[in-house]
Amino acid sequence: MKLLEGLRVLDLSRVLAGPYCTMMLADYGADIIKIEPPVVGDDSRAFGPFIGKESAYFMSLNRNKRSMELNFKRQEECDLFKEMVKHADVVVENYRPGTMEKFGLGYEDLKAINPKIIYAACSGFGHTGPYRDKPAYDIIVQAMGGIMSITGAENGDPTRVGASVGDVMAGMFTAYGVMLALYHRERTGEGQKIDVGMLDCQVAVLENAIARYVTSGNVPGPLGNRHPSITPFSSFTAKDGYIIVGAGNERLWERLCNILERPELIKDERFSTNALRTTNVNELMKILNAIFINKTINEWLELLEEAGLPCAPINTVDRIVNDPHIAARNMIVEVEHPVAGKLKMPGVPVKLSATPGSVDFPAPLLGQHTNEILKEVLGWDEEKTTQFFKGK
DSSP states (O other), X not given: OOTTTTOEEEEOOOSSHHHHHHHHHHTTTOEEEEEEOTTTOSGGGGOSOEETTEEHHHHHHOTTEEEEEOOTTSHHHHHHHHHHHTTOSEEEEOOOTTHHXXXXXXXXXXXXHOTTOEEEEEESSOSSSTTTTSOOOHHHHHHHTSGGGXXXXXXXXXXXXXXXXXXXXXXXXHHHHHHXXXXXXXXXXXXXXXXXXXXXXXXHTOTHHHHHHHHHOOOOOOXXXXXXXXXXXXXXEETTEEEEEEOOSHHHHHHHHHHTTOGGGGSOTTTSSHHHHHHTHHHHHHHHHHHHTTSOHHHHHHHHHHTTOOEEEOOOHHHHHTOHHHHHTTOEEEEEETTTEEEEEEOOOOOOSSSOOOXXXXXXXXXXXXXXXXXXXXXXXXXXXXXXHTTO
16 A cells, blocks of 8 residues: 555646646645546646657656546636535646635635645645735746856856756745645644745745855855865866865865876965865866866776765766666656656655555546546536536
8 A cells, every 4th residue: 555545636737837746746646636627637738748649748747647628717626626626636737826716615614614624735836925915937037046147157147947946845835835734634634834935945046155155155156066064075077077086074185196296286375274275276177177087987987986975977968868766766767658658757766665656647637537526526427527518
């Protein structure tokens, strides 16, 4: 039995942040009922890349879920949703604030129907504050949240993080909020509303950038691949590409100097402490890059790993997909979609010893499970379902 088996989630979210949240719950057995608008469904069904007519983008985020169609522009279907809420544990939505209230489906409306309901709302800027009504995409919150200002080449232009961390972080924090609310309900019997703003999540992951500003008054900027306060902790140019080396303490710094056959650097007054190495980082990087350029990545990895120094190549995506450690950790899995066929996607990163998560079935076709869900949740037969949706 999976950890979240028996948990019923009505998922109204679309594109990335909300679906990422419910994917995390689905991987551990939650019954995710993905409720989509008719004909077009989740917007991301139209996003490439495609396998035939099926979106690989959509399929990678909506595994382990079932799909049904509902049109909230019809009052009868809003009322049907309310009936389903009576039998649900969680509602997840990522509409702009106020949208659900227009349909009569906001938290207060649903709480009146089911006081135990957990209502998770993930929006660009949250349900309070002066920005609440602004539209948002991943790149918007990356820009406003500060992460772009500290990403990119040193003295270069602000740069978007390559993955959609604005959406993904919000999805992760929303799933975290759902689990906290479930624990609260287990102890008190009470549901509650979860309000997650994508911008808030970006601020939460700024890590030491805020600490550096509030303690020094200096505004952090992009530093490329190097660390702002640990040196050497960066990428270096080898004969055939780039290698990352992290010498995070004095012991590792001494080992690195010996591997590089430059033991005199240990006592060099410019580099004798981490603080001095960081102050004189440009001088040090010139010295180290002049050494690293003489061997290949694999030659350096062999030497550095033997000495216990943290190091890595900068892998491309094709190398990740075919990496033996990634394979051993089941972090690339393959599913069989009824239309698209076989598709590889990321696996489940949190490994639980007693109740592990897994990818059990592919993303659903639009409305694939409507009859099945209504029979299971409300006891409807096929004739009643057909009659209800007839002529809509």
